[in-house]
Amino acid sequence: MKNFGHGIPVTVLSGYLGAGKTTMINHLLRNANGQKLAVLVNEFGDLPIDEDLIEASDDEVISIAGGCICCSFGSDLSAALLQLDAMNRSLDHILIEASGVARPEAIMGSVGLVNGVSPDGIVILVDAETIQKAARDKYMSDTILAQLQAADLLILNKVDLVTKDQAGVISTWLASLNENAPIIPVTHSKVAPDIVLGHFIQRVYAKGAHQDVGGLSTLTLLPKHNIDVNELAQTLAKDYPNIVRAKGFATNKSGQKILIQVVGSRFDASIVSKDLPDGIVCLGLGETLRMQHFKRLFHLLKLNEASQKLEFDI
Amino acid sequence: MVQTSIFRAKKIITMNPNQPETTHVAVRDGRILGTGTLEELAIWGDYTLDDTFHDKVLMPGLVEGHAHVMAGTLWRHVYCGYFDRLDPDGNIWHGTKTITGVIELLQVAESKLKDPYMPLTGWQLDPIYMDNKRITRDDLDQVSPKRPVGVLHASGHILNVNSKALELAGLLKLGVNHPGIPLGPDGLPTGELYGPDAMGPVSTHVGFDRASMEGDADGLRAFSKMCVRSGVTTVTDLAARLTEESVDKMLEVTELPTFPARIVPLRVFMGASAKDTIDLVLSLKDRSTDRLRLGRIKAVADGSIQGFSARMRWPGYLNGAPNGLWYTSPAQLAELYRLALANGIQVHTHTNGDEATEMVLDTFATALNEVPIVDHRFTLQHCQLADAAQFRRMKNMDMCVNLFANHHFYWGDEHYRLTVGPERANRMNACHTALEMGVPMAIHSDAPITPLGPLFTAWCAVNRLTVSGRIQGEGEKISVQDALYAITLGAAYTLHLDSEIGSIEIGKKADFAVLEHDPTDISGENLKDIKIWGTVQGGRIFEARNL
Ligand SMILES: [Zn+2]
Numbered sequence: 001m002k003n004f005g006h007g008i009p010v011t012v013l014s015g016y017l018g019a020g021k022t023t024m025i026n027h028l029l030r031n032a033n034g035q036k037l038a039v040l041v042n043e044f045g046d047l048p049i050d051e052d053l054i055e056a057s058d059d060e061v062i063s064i065a066g067g068c069i070c071c072s073f074g075s076d077l078s079a080a081l082l083q084l085d086a087m088n089r090s091l092d093h094i095l096i097e098a099s100g101v102a103r104p105e106a107i108m109g110s111v112g113l114v115n116g117v118s119p120d121g122i123v124i125l126v127d128a129e130t131i132q133k134a135a136r137d138k139y140m141s142d143t144i145l146a147q148l149q150a151a152d153l154l155i156l157n158k159v160d161l162v163t164k165d166q167a168g169v170i171s172t173w174l175a176s177l178n179e180n181a182p183i184i185p186v187t188h189s190k191v192a193p194d195i196v197l198g199h200f201i202q203r204v205y206a207k208g209a210h211q212d213v214g215g216l217s218t219l220t221l222l223p224k225h226n227i228d229v230n231e232l233a234q235t236l237a238k239d240y241p242n243i244v245r246a247k248g249f250a251t252n253k254s255g256q257k258i259l260i261q262v263v264g265s266r267f268d269a270s271i272v273s274k275d276l277p278d279g280i281v282c283l284g285l286g287e288t289l290r291m292q293h294f295k296r297l298f299h300l301l302k303l304n305e306a307s308q309k310l311e312f313d314i
Numbered sequence: 315m316v317q318t319s320i321f322r323a324k325k326i327i328t329m330n331p332n333q334p335e336t337t338h339v340a341v342r343d344g345r346i347l348g349t350g351t352l353e354e355l356a357i358w359g360d361y362t363l364d365d366t367f368h369d370k371v372l373m374p375g376l377v378e379g380h381a382h383v384m385a386g387t388l389w390r391h392v393y394c395g396y397f398d399r400l401d402p403d404g405n406i407w408h409g410t411k412t413i414t415g416v417i418e419l420l421q422v423a424e425s426k427l428k429d430p431y432m433p434l435t436g437w438q439l440d441p442i443y444m445d446n447k448r449i450t451r452d453d454l455d456q457v458s459p460k461r462p463v464g465v466l467h468a469s470g471h472i473l474n475v476n477s478k479a480l481e482l483a484g485l486l487k488l489g490v491n492h493p494g495i496p497l498g499p500d501g502l503p504t505g506e507l508y509g510p511d512a513m514g515p516v517s518t519h520v521g522f523d524r525a526s527m528e529g530d531a532d533g534l535r536a537f538s539k540m541c542v543r544s545g546v547t548t549v550t551d552l553a554a555r556l557t558e559e560s561v562d563k564m565l566e567v568t569e570l571p572t573f574p575a576r577i578v579p580l581r582v583f584m585g586a587s588a589k590d591t592i593d594l595v596l597s598l599k600d601r602s603t604d605r606l607r608l609g610r611i612k613a614v615a616d617g618s619i620q621g622f623s624a625r626m627r628w629p630g631y632l633n634g635a636p637n638g639l640w641y642t643s644p645a646q647l648a649e650l651y652r653l654a655l656a657n658g659i660q661v662h663t664h665t666n667g668d669e670a671t672e673m674v675l676d677t678f679a680t681a682l683n684e685v686p687i688v689d690h691r692f693t694l695q696h697c698q699l700a701d702a703a704q705f706r707r708m709k710n711m712d713m714c715v716n717l718f719a720n721h722h723f724y725w726g727d728e729h730y731r732l733t734v735g736p737e738r739a740n741r742m743n744a745c746h747t748a749l750e751m752g753v754p755m756a757i758h759s760d761a762p763i764t765p766l767g768p769l770f771t772a773w774c775a776v777n778r779l780t781v782s783g784r785i786q787g788e789g790e791k792i793s794v795q796d797a798l799y800a801i802t803l804g805a806a807y808t809l810h811l812d813s814e815i816g817s818i819e820i821g822k823k824a825d826f827a828v829l830e831h832d833p834t835d836i837s838g839e840n841l842k843d844i845k846i847w848g849t850v851q852g853g854r855i856f857e858a859r860n861l
């Protein structure tokens with residue numbers, strides 16, 4: 001059930017200089033857990049990949065332990081994506097590291113035009129210590145604010161370098177800029193790979209609900225048949241910032257099987273031909289997915305609360 | 315036995331203040347042995363007198379400090395421009411004034427193609443002059459429903475394609491969601507593609523393959539012919555990728571004894587780190603030849619004013635459009651400037667909006683304080699909206715500027731009423747202020763964006779007329795003398811080549827523009843009508859008529 005006939009999922013990772021993108025990419029590569037990642041960087045120059053991870057490299061491709069690779073896309077992203085597709089490496093996920101001045105939503109727009117890949121989410125990394133100063137920079141201010149507003153997921157990095165109060169102030173400020181994107185506090189760029197890459201879904205599906213998703217909780221919704229699937233997807237994305245990701249199937253009013261994918265504030269609902277059992281796995285931080293938070297959702301979707309599963313794994 | 319030729323001309327304008335005008339120039343080994351009367355030059359010994367130019371006016375070979383080889387390459391496609399334009403072979407292509415006319419032009423070209431799958435491509439469409447009428451895939455399907463058809467706009471940032479081209483790119487489908495790809499009432503893309511992101515996946519299917527657009531042999535040859543026809547003997551290719559392959563090809567082509575121009579390609583700072591770019595350019599520098607001058611870098615700070623992607627200071631765009639885009643971050647530029655200064659590599663930086671200019675000035679000031687190098691000649695390219703205070707800062711930091719005088723003619727009216735409003739439109743490409751503040755200045759065409767032709771560019775700077783015939787910015791006009799300096803020594807200075815070219819004096823390259831009229835004798839409003847016979851480049855004679 002890898003991509004359900006969709007292309008390889010693509011995450012655009014952005015954030016201004018010094019936010020910790022390089023460290024985060026290496027962290028994800030180290031914890032890819034058998035997933036084959038391709039990292040596309042703007043330039044090879046200050047090589048973002050830790051040396052001990054590199055197995056081989058030439059001008060075009062750096063091969064990384066575990067079947068991952070890193071390529072530079074220079075000035076032609078669509079060509080690079082087509083090339084990746086042509087390499088036939090059975091990739092699980094593509095991570096694009098956007099430059100500090102990039103408009104991530106424009107990059108995601110281009111991803112949407114390339115056959116064989118499909119947009120997953122825009123992840124913006126934020127340095128808790130410096131973000132507010134950076135957002136006032138004479139030249140970069142509007143660019144940084146636009147990036148924050150474009151985020152589907154906001155990763156608040158280096159929270160250990162600020163006080164709890166400061167972290168709260170920054171989170172409130174971020175939420176005022178982008179009310180839909182979940183804010184995920186991390187230290188040393190160590191975000192749970194499931195949050196960025198979303199592969200927990202496969203494990204949950206394969207082995208049943210209770211799965212090790214390290215510090216996260218999952219909730220599996222079992223929607224009734226014949227619901228407004230679009231509304232469900234939109235509600236999960238827009239009304240529940242605690243839901244970092246969600247993925248699964250539901251049947252719409254015309255009886256069609258729909259694949260729902262939610263990444264932070266982004267959602268996609270598209271018809272699939274396979275007949276798979278209905279069920280949507282949601283991923284949240286810590287214990288944030290509490291039943292009572294979802295009462296409205298259950299009501300909205302005429303779901304029976306007792307039939308829903310909520311799993312914690314802390 | 316050394317050969318000396320002495321050329322006699324009706325008049326030689328030297329741009330050398332010690333001898334501004336003369337009638338004879340002696341040439342040996344492709345260089346200037348001297349200027350003066352025949353008697354004065356006879357002191358060098360035996361010579362052959364060449365009378366080819368007895369009724370012509372010679373000027374120093376003109377220097378175009380901002381153009382692109384693509385100006386030559388594009389002519390393999392159909393010219394769809396609004397204005398008449400001269401092609402590399404000297405044929406005039408008449409401007410097409412209506413969209414219907416453009417479609418008919420493409421239909422004629424289509425009927426001549428034999429291979430049914432070959433794409434048909436047009437360029438230089440500018441609907442600004444056609445009531446901004448939009449062109450959709452339905453229009454271009456009339457040209458051909460079977461082969462991919464594409465037309466690139468003059469700005470280079472919009473591409474119109476037909477249904478077949480969309481189909482080949484996999485975009486003729488429902489659900490395309492991209493800000494640069496408008497959809498029709500049927501939910502399918504209309505065939506209008508805005509910006510490089512949207513154009514990218516389709517452009518190769520309509521024959522705009524990136525690699526072929528720069529530095530291929532035919533393109534270079536066509537480009538060099540255009541140089542001869544416009545009196546240019548040294549020209550930049552202002553944003554090249556300079557791959558191993560393209561450098562080899564450029565070296566091979568420019569080395570041919572019949573190649574009539576000196577090409578100065580600048581490696582674009584994009585897709586590689588500052589350090590890698592500097593390393594590459596340092597290694598390229600050593601491979602330079604007389605006719606291929608490598609070892610410089612072009613950086614791009616922002617976008618374009620008419621595309622609303624230039625970075626503007628307060629109060630921003632006239633129509634309230636949001637501020638433009640940074641193409642390179644201040645942090646990346648800071649690193650590039652520091653490394654470039656430390657390694658003796660010159661950087662030219664594209665800025666269009668005045669905030670981009672301000673950012674580059676700030677960033678460069680910091681770098682220069684850290685690495686205080688003299689005579690760096692870092693140059694701002696376009697720099698269209700700079701004000702007097704910014705020119706003063708350039709002067710204080712010994713920077714140069716290359717202003718986009720042609721732009722003022724073609725799009726000045728647009729800027730006046732749409733993008734920046736009257737006051738800033740009047741000061742755009744402020745040649746007079748630049749000179750008054752003492753900033754070394756060149757002026758340019760940015761060919762193919764506007765036609766290659768430094769005498770036309772000089773005309774633009776002297777008259778400051780727009781297409782509609784208005785004088786825009788009377789106070790920024792410059793004299794004919796200053797304009798002629800800008801297209802010779804001025805441009806040469808921005809390339810660190812003023813010791814070799816830019817004036818006709820002893821020791822310099824024997825590079826001349828051969829003219830039918832005297833630009834100092836006709837009035838400024840006629841500069842653009844001067845007939846050009848051809849050039850002499852490194853002592854070799856190139857007649858435009860016999861290329
Ligand atoms: Zn240019």
